[in-house]
Amino acid sequence: MTSEWILFDNTELVLKKEDGELERVPADEIWKKEHGDEASVLPSLSSVGISCSRKVYSLELRLVEAADGPFGQLVLFAHGATSGPVQLSPAHTSDHVIDNNVWHAIDQYSVEQITGCIHDAGIELNIALSLQQYIEVMRKFSGFEWFSCDIHPTAKDVSIAVSSNQVSSTPSSHFTGRLYEYQRIGSNWLDFMVKQGAGVILGDSMGLGKTIQVIKVICDLLEEKPDARVLVVCPSALMENWSREFDKFSAGISKEKHCGANRTGDHRRITSSVVFTTYDIVRLDQAVLTQIEWDLLVLDEAQAIKNPTTGRTTAVKRLPRRVGIAVTGTPFENHLTDVWSLIDFCEPGALGSLSSFSARYRDDIESAKDLGAFVAPLMLRRKLEDIPNDLPDLIPIFMPIDLEESEAREYEEKRQEYKSKGLALAAIQNLIVALSKPKSVGGISDLKYEYLETVTDEVFGYREKLLVFADKMPAIGEISRRYERMVPTFTLTGADPSDSRIEVVDKFSSVDGPALLIANPRVAGAGLNIVAANHVFHFSPQWNPAIIDQSDARAHRNGQTKPVTAYYPYYASTVEEYMWEIVRDKRYLSKEVVTGNKGQINPNEIAEALSFSPCSRKEKYV
Numbered sequence: 001m002t003s004e005w006i007l008f009d010n011t012e013l014v015l016k017k018e019d020g021e022l023e024r025v026p027a028d029e030i031w032k033k034e035h036g037d038e039a040s041v042l043p044s045l046s047s048v049g050i051s052c053s054r055k056v057y058s059l060e061l062r063l064v065e066a067a068d069g070p071f072g073q074l075v076l077f078a079h080g081a082t083s084g085p086v087q088l089s090p091a092h093t094s095d096h097v098i099d100n101n102v103w104h105a106i107d108q109y110s111v112e113q114i115t116g117c118i119h120d121a122g123i124e125l126n127i128a129l130s131l132q133q134y135i136e137v138m139r140k141f142s143g144f145e146w147f148s149c150d151i152h153p154t155a156k157d158v159s160i161a162v163s164s165n166q167v168s169s170t171p172s173s174h175f176t177g178r179l180y181e182y183q184r185i186g187s188n189w190l191d192f193m194v195k196q197g198a199g200v201i202l203g204d205s206m207g208l209g210k211t212i213q214v215i216k217v218i219c220d221l222l223e224e225k226p227d228a229r230v231l232v233v234c235p236s237a238l239m240e241n242w243s244r245e246f247d248k249f250s251a252g253i254s255k256e257k258h259c260g261a262n263r264t265g266d267h268r269r270i271t272s273s274v275v276f277t278t279y280d281i282v283r284l285d286q287a288v289l290t291q292i293e294w295d296l297l298v299l300d301e302a303q304a305i306k307n308p309t310t311g312r313t314t315a316v317k318r319l320p321r322r323v324g325i326a327v328t329g330t331p332f333e334n335h336l337t338d339v340w341s342l343i344d345f346c347e348p349g350a351l352g353s354l355s356s357f358s359a360r361y362r363d364d365i366e367s368a369k370d371l372g373a374f375v376a377p378l379m380l381r382r383k384l385e386d387i388p389n390d391l392p393d394l395i396p397i398f399m400p401i402d403l404e405e406s407e408a409r410e411y412e413e414k415r416q417e418y419k420s421k422g423l424a425l426a427a428i429q430n431l432i433v434a435l436s437k438p439k440s441v442g443g444i445s446d447l448k449y450e451y452l453e454t455v456t457d458e459v460f461g462y463r464e465k466l467l468v469f470a471d472k473m474p475a476i477g478e479i480s481r482r483y484e485r486m487v488p489t490f491t492l493t494g495a496d497p498s499d500s501r502i503e504v505v506d507k508f509s510s511v512d513g514p515a516l517l518i519a520n521p522r523v524a525g526a527g528l529n530i531v532a533a534n535h536v537f538h539f540s541p542q543w544n545p546a547i548i549d550q551s552d553a554r555a556h557r558n559g560q561t562k563p564v565t566a567y568y569p570y571y572a573s574t575v576e577e578y579m580w581e582i583v584r585d586k587r588y589l590s591k592e593v594v595t596g597n598k599g600q601i602n603p604n605e606i607a608e609a610l611s612f613s614p615c616s617r618k619e620k621y622v
Contacts, residue, residue, distance in 0.1 A: 003041070005048045011078075011086055012094040013050070013103070015042065027096040027105040034103075045103055053102045055080050059110040061118070063137065063149045069128030070158040071377065072151045074118070074137065076125060078106055090125040110146050117141060131198040131377060135350050138374050152373050155200070155380035159189030174219035177249035182387050183209050187216040189380055190325065194221065194296065199324040199346030201302070203331045203381035206458050207395040207565040210327050211242065214298055215249045217325075221296055222253055222273055229273065229292055233316065234300035235454065236278045237447040240402030240572045242300065243276060258285070260405045267291035279304050283315040294321040301454050302326035305345060306338040308354055317345055329458035331379060336361045336371055343375055350378075383462070384563045394556045395565045398580065399451060400572040407445045408614035411435075411574060414444070415613060424606045431575045436540055437474040449478065451569050452537060459535045460487055460514035467530055469521040469551045470539035476518050479539070483516050492519040505530055521551045530554040534562040541570055541579040548583065573614040 005013045006022070013030075015023045025042065033040040034052040045052050057078040066073040077085035078097040086099045095106045118125065121136050129137065134153070141147040179187060186204065193200045194217060204210050221228050232242055239257060246255055254272040259281055264270065267288045282289060297319055299305065305313040305326075326342050340357045343350055351357050351374075361367040384395075403411060414434055418427030437443030452468070459466045470476050476493055483489050490508045492501055501524065508517045509532035517524075517533065521542065524530070533555045542548050556564040570576035 002043070004043055005045070005050075007048060007050075007098065009089045009092065011088055011098050012092050012096065013045075013048070013098065014094075024094050027094070030096065030103070031105060050098060050101050050103050053104050055083075055104055056107050057086075057097050057099070057104040058107045059114050059146060060085060061114050061141065061147050063129075063134075063147075063151060065151055066128040069130075070153050070161045071129040071131055071134035072149075072153065073128050074123060074125050076114070078104070080104065113144075114146055117144075131193065131196050132347075134377060135347060139350060139352070142374070149373075152376060154376040155189060155378065156382070158192070158377055159185045159380060172216070172219045172223045174222055174250050174252050175216050176251050177212050177216065179212065179216065180209070180387075182382065183213050183216075186380055186382075187213040187220075190214065190217040191220050194323050194325075197323055198378070199326070201326045201328065201331050201342055201346060201375075201379040201381075203328060203379050205383045205462070206329045206455065207384060207397060207563070208382060208387065210329075211245050211300075212249055214325060214327060215246060218274060218296065218298075219250050219253070225295065226273075228295040230275070230296045230298070231289070231292075231294045231319065231321075232274065232276045232298045232300065233279055233282055234276065235304065235450060236280070236404065237401045237451040238300060238399070238454075239276050239278060240400045243402075244400055244572075246274065258289075262405075264288070279312050279316065282319065283312050286315055286318060290318055290320060292320070294319060295323070297321040297324045298327060299324070299345065300327045302328040302342060302345070303330050303338070303457060306341050308337060308341040308344065313341060317348070330461045331381070335363055336367060339371060339375060343378060346378060351375075384565070393560075393563055394552060395563055397565060397567045399567060399569040400577065401445075401447045401451060401569055402572050403445055403447070403574070403614050407447075408573075410444050411571075412613055412615040415610065419610055424610060428575055428606060428609055432541070433472060433474075435571055435574060435576055436470070436472040438478040440478075441474055443474070445571065448539065448569050448571070449482070452479065452539070453482075455535070455537060455567055456483065456486075456516070463513045464535060465508070465511070465515045465517070465533040466535045466537060467533040467555055468516065468518045468537045468539055469524075470518060471520050471522065471542075472540060475539055476520070479516075479518050487513075488515045490515070490517045492517070492524045494520050494523040501528065508532060521547050524551075524554060528554055529557065529559065531557060531560040534560065534564050536564060536566045538566070538568050541568075541576045541583075543579060543582065545583045571614075573612055573616070575609045575612055578609040578612050 003015055003017045006016050008014050015025050017023060029040065030042065033042040034045060057080050060077045060079060062075050062077060063072045064075050076088040076092065078088055079085035083099065086097055088097065095108060095111055097104050097106055117140065121140060123133055123137065186202070190200065190202065190213060202210050202213065218230050234242055239259065243255065243257065253274055255274040255276065256272040258270060258275050258277040265288055270292065299316065305316050307313060324346050326346055331342055332338050337354065337358065340351050340354060361371050414431060418430050421427065434444050438449060439446050456466060468479060470479065473493065476491060480489055480491055488511045490504050492504055496504065505528055508515050517530065536552055536555050538548065538551065552566050568580060570580050
């Protein structure tokens with residue numbers, strides 16, 4: 001029995017020797033045989049109906065769709081200058097290829113380079129990639145002429161694929177909320193990525209419920225791993241909202257706040273499953289918080305770490321964690337290094353060092369496109385207009401803001417002082433004024449101004465317009481001062497002639513891009529059409545829900561083409577919270593006003609409003 005060629009997978013020849021052993025023969029030996037090497041004992045290619053070509057093929061590595069994973073799979077192809085490509089099986093190890101019964105040698109350089117890279121990356125061909133493998137492929141292979149992508153998976157693609165393929169499981173015993181369909185898709189994506197050990201960015205627009213989606217993931221994590229530790233880091237103005245939202249949408253999970261002058265310096269005393277703290281505390285308490293291995297680290301308003309060189313960013317990235325989630329409606333603000341810093345938190349090293357990143361990606365459109373394709377699977381970013389019509393046209397966001405300890409004491413001192421003077425209604429008005437003024441002119445807190453900054457960052461980042469209602473001149477002046485150099489800023493305070501108000505609204509509306517209109521609700525809260533704005537911020541609470549409704553209706557009315565987001569911030573456990581409770585309760589009772597026909601506040605309401613104190617709250621702080 002003589003040796004003979006065996007055709008494998010229609011793409012390569014293997015020599016079957018006389019003893020039945022199979023051998024892969026180097027291409028140069030086959031070439032010599034076909035071109036007159038009389039000493040060669042190889043059988044002729046013509047013996048199996050194959051001709052020999054002088055054209056050398058090159059290898060190409062492609063990222064293509066995978067049936068069992070959203071991040072694709074790597075497949076090898078061979079192709080010539082004018083022909084091919086021919087898909088090769090993972091078992092193909094010969095340095096030649098058969099294409100339509102024609103034998104071609106494969107360029108040795110491409111063989112060595114591709115096989116070396118695949119081996120170094122530890123990736124198998126024709127097997128669905130994990131997210132980390134996808135990132136590794138994109139980081140190491142992009143830029144090589146032999147690598148190409150047929151797919152560019154985005155977080156939206158992944159979230160839809162995960163939701164459609166998800167096997168129904170037992171509902172979490174911890175989660176008590178109800179999700180819109182788009183929120184369910186988002187939380188499923190987060191859950192999938194967390195289980196993969198992949199850090200991600202949740203970049204939904206404000207108003208789409210980023211917090212509840214994250215809470216669902218935390219509940220799922222604690223359902224699966226009851227001893228998991230979760231740290232939520234947020235601006236101090238948002239900590240109380242996180243705490244309340246967690247109470248609202250979860251049950252059976254221990255939580256605590258790590259903040260205040262009397263917080264513990266012993267990590268062993270931080271025992272709850274979920275801990276809330278601030279960026280400043282993370283920077284100050286490195287020695288404490290780095291002693292805990294966090295299963296999940298959540299950064300809210302994560303644009304706070306966009307500057308990669310600040311002490312705050314460095315401190316956050318030092319926290320030991322299995323997975324990190326960055327929550328921000330503005331992942332990119334000014335420079336592409338904003339994105340580098342966020343991704344470096346989520347997936348450390350995925351984009352290389354800051355210096356190598358800056359050399360590769362400049363602040364131009366082409367670099368942004370290249371970077372966008374790379375980070376797309378790591379960032380779920382949806383705007384209001386992307387969501388199906390299961391959202392209300394008016395999206396309310398109530399935002400409780402916890403006063404700092406020293407501010408709470410100052411509020412309590414003023415409350416007691418005003419009460420002691422016996423004029424209860426005047427005491428309430430004085431407290432309202434003290435809460436509205438900036439600290440620079442005798443106010444109690446600037447936290448509501450800081451929350452306004454988080455809103456404006458996103459609104460102006462989308463080149464949209466914001467309408468702020470405030471009825472105290474110190475607040476109007478402070479807000480105007482903060483933003484007049486940033487965007488076109490207009491005011492309607494009542495000091496303007498009444499016939500000029502429409503002119504101010506027209507100027508505001510005609511701005512091409514972001515703009516801010518600050519208005520007294522009693523001046524601009526009725527009669528004006530301000531549909532150029534699709535965000536309304538109520539800086540000053542009101543006793544009368546009709547004033548609030550009329551103010552919202554300046555933007556939420558006929559002619560508005562976008563959903564309107566209305567923000568209702570208030571200082572927790574103060575007269576402001578009581579005012580919002582009264583407004584909401586009496587709305588539910590279908591009463592039109594709180595103050596009554598003669599503008600008088602109910603005496604019982606006065607007494608109860610003055611009873612609210614941030615110093616009387618009982619909550620676990622460590």
